[in-house]
Amino acid sequence: MELKIGDTAYPSLKGKVSDDEWEIRVQTAALFRLIPLMGWDDLSMQLISARVGEHYLVGPNGLLFEEVTASSLVKITVDERLVSETPFGVVPCSWYPMRAMHEARPDANFVIHTHDDIIAAVACNSQGLLPISQSAAFALADGIGYHAYEGVETHPECAVGLQASLGWHNNALLLRNHGLITIGYFAKHAFLRHYNIRKACRIQMMATSTKGGELIQFGPPLLKMFKAELQRVANGEGTSDPWDGLVRKLVKLDPSFMD
Template identity: 40%
Template sequence: MASSDLSLKNAVSSAEWDARVSLAATYRLTALFGWDDLVFTHISARVPGPEHHFLINPYGMMFDEITASSLVKVDLDGRKVVESPYDVNPAGFTIHSAVHAAREDAHCVMHTHSVNGVAVSAQEAGLLPLSQQSLGVLASLGYHDYEGIALNEGEKPRLVRDLGTNTYLMLRNHGLLTVGATPADAFVAMYFFEASCMIQVRAQAGGAKLTPIAQPILDGIKDQIRMVTRGANPGALVWPGLLRRLDRRNPGYAE
């Protein structure tokens, strides 16, 4: 760890540093799973504490090279509250600030432009109940119509309305969004969202008649998920293993 990284670690609270490490890991895992879009999408996390401050990616840095110390701390208006040589993508924080301001439980907001996610977001029917992976998503999914690159402050109320209390939001013709109490929760939710879209695109490409899952099964999926995970939070259940994988393949995020 470089001396500058050590000085930042010593300058922030242990809770903020832990949030930085978790978010940096989330960025690198997003790249590892192939969901990044060069530098043109975003994951944000609230800094623990009374201030409404957030961490987001330094604009121009690739996801697989982001570190805890390189993340930019901003307020709800996207203004830097700690000096950084990097800027923040204004389109990115329009979406994130809207969700953070409206959802106290959404400590992490994750937004991707994955190929499969964008492909399904362009389909009129949206996500279909074609796979086991899709069922948990469909039980907590909203849709938001495309309004162009997210630069318009006036779009924020509609984003908030369309997300509602859901975990998942499909941004039509644009991509996917998940929220979570932690970066781990938002990432694992995104895994199932992306997997559902990938399976749908591949099933459609096969050309055969598709068999949707019946509504009564969808209605009972939340109870089934609780049984499978034994009541554990899926993010907490999977996260330690994801970090071990990241440590093997792309260490250094905690610097």
């Protein structure tokens, strides 16, 4: 079956790739659609990538995030060579920061990088993310690193610094003066980390914009408790998982992401 985005025709890959790859494609396409739906988009300049076996899926060059479909995702090798024929290219040099995350951690199957204004505003503050809200406490307990701005991260030599900043215990990177990267074993992990950190940054921006009293920060005992809460969630206890509901919402709005 032939599909079309604008004037560009491309084949449907459903039934032509393995069931595992197709599921990863659908989950990745869902991430692309959720970013603008949540208001985190920066035209087409944010990035999402996913590991599929020995290869990787990246967004097609020239498409808005709300146009991306499972079949239009471009499969590349680690050194950015196309794996299969596609009418779409990839954004030159944008692969380097994503490759750095995938190579740094075996659990980084999905990577999201945005330039969201609220997150970038907190990343510009020397104090970074403050432990003043429940969302921030969860983000800090989950592991969030900081990476000093070194210019546009679209050069291969930037990988070493990004990987060092991520380390083995962080699942997110606040890029100073820039934005945010989150990683996840599953698509929902990267997305929910992004959502939570963005909410924490928004609360911080609202709190620091008010005149008056000193901000109330959580102390070490409370922050330690949040690590235990994250373990409960990992064990299937605690809060419910909204991911399936988000995918159902996308289906109701526009199911074409699954094409």
